[in-house]
Amino acid sequence: MDKIPILKMGHFLLVTIQVDMHDRLAMTLQDDLTSRVVKDRAKGVLIDISSLEIVDSFIGRMLANIAAMTRTLGAESVVVGMQPAVAITIVELGMSLHNVRTALNVDKGMALLIAQLNGLAEDDGNEPNPE
């Protein structure tokens, strides 16, 4: 079975989700990402979904799961590059994804993670406000 490549970028991991990811691949990704967060002592995870043409409740649940699991391990996840039509659609579908941070693109997502990392160092580990 194929695997979704996970790239290391400094303290962070970058995953680019391809178009029409198969369900089994999505499940494997959750496991692979959590092991990599531990192994690489990653401080954040960027999930690039710019090539996803839809996000249905299955994929949405996967994104929320990844965010929850990596947070437990001390790494914040940011979903980047969601297409506007996808954003409109998931709201109407009823998915809030309120536990999932989002950013316009990889650069902005990276900036968010770095800001949070610095904030954490200054604030003695207090949770920064995502807004």
Added chain:
Amino acid sequence: MNPTRSETFQLQTSDDVIRMRQMVRVWMVEMKFGLVDQTKMVTAASELARNALAYGGGGSVCMEALADDGRRGLRLVFEDQGPGIADLELALTDGYTTGGGLGLGLSGSKRLVNEFAIWSAVGEGTRVTIVRWTI
């Protein structure tokens, strides 16, 4: 209303669901639906196809292109011969799931389309019909 074009696809594996999504996309592009319309319909189709697979044990989808008074429509009819749904009202409630999902497939897809109809009989199966119009 007689469809101008009609095709039926089997939904037996999650690869079939992916292929079906691509077909719906292609048809909607050809029918000149806008990007947001396409995205909403493909997402609704994905939810209903997943249900046919997960709960209905597999099924089929009939795709029909409609034309009515200058507007164009795409009708999708999802059918399975699975266990059926005992309480439709409950199944259509946001967040209700028996399969550990988000419980948004039925309620959410209903919001994403212009017309939504569901028939189900316990022990016989389930049929969900959705339509999206260009205007």
